[in-house]
């Protein structure tokens with residue numbers, strides 16, 4: 279078994295359940311704004327992914343990806359202020375629905391006990407991701423929090439992984455990336471010379487050819 283000096287964890291849907299939170303929040307929001315929740319969660323997810331990916335490629339800013347998602351979701355021409363104020367109704371509903379996966383802290387603690395430096399590498403904006411980390415007390419279990427908003431590009435761009443290991447002071451080949459996204463976390467990390475474990479909670483990527491677990495409880499470090 280490889281002994282790693284450093285373990286990087288993705289945040290959303292790896293340590294924190296955010297998709298379920300987003301689904302519940304979107305239904306509540308759609309109900310408030312347009313009185314119709316049918317298909318809202320699924321539609322928001324489909325709309326959000328490409329706009330968020332454009333932000334990760336730095337084609338648009340963080341506020342612009344929010345506005346683009348709101349405009350497409352409601353199918354209306356909205357000024358920036360109107361889109362911002364609609365998003366401001368969604369945000370507290372989303373934040374209230376965050377929850378911590380029960381296997382998260384035990385896994386972070388095992389990594390530490392195995393002598394690994396523990397980092398979070400997340401495709402998120404620092405302020406929002408810091409709020410998640412604070413809310414669930416993850417800071418006590420993590421040595422470095424690296425957000426893509428601090429980097430030249432988000433995952434799966436190899437620069438995200440190269441810059442993260444440089445910040446921490448380790449090399450790619452002594453670093454393990456653990457995350458729920460096959461492309462962003464697992465394949466991205468492998469392409470950048472790290473090792474990777476895919477957290478496939480739903481068991482949907484069984485044929486991916488990538489090392490995977492269905493729970494963080496299955497991850498061993500030494």
Ligand SMILES: [Mg+2]
Pocket residue numbers: 288289290291292457458459
């Ligand atoms: Mg994730």
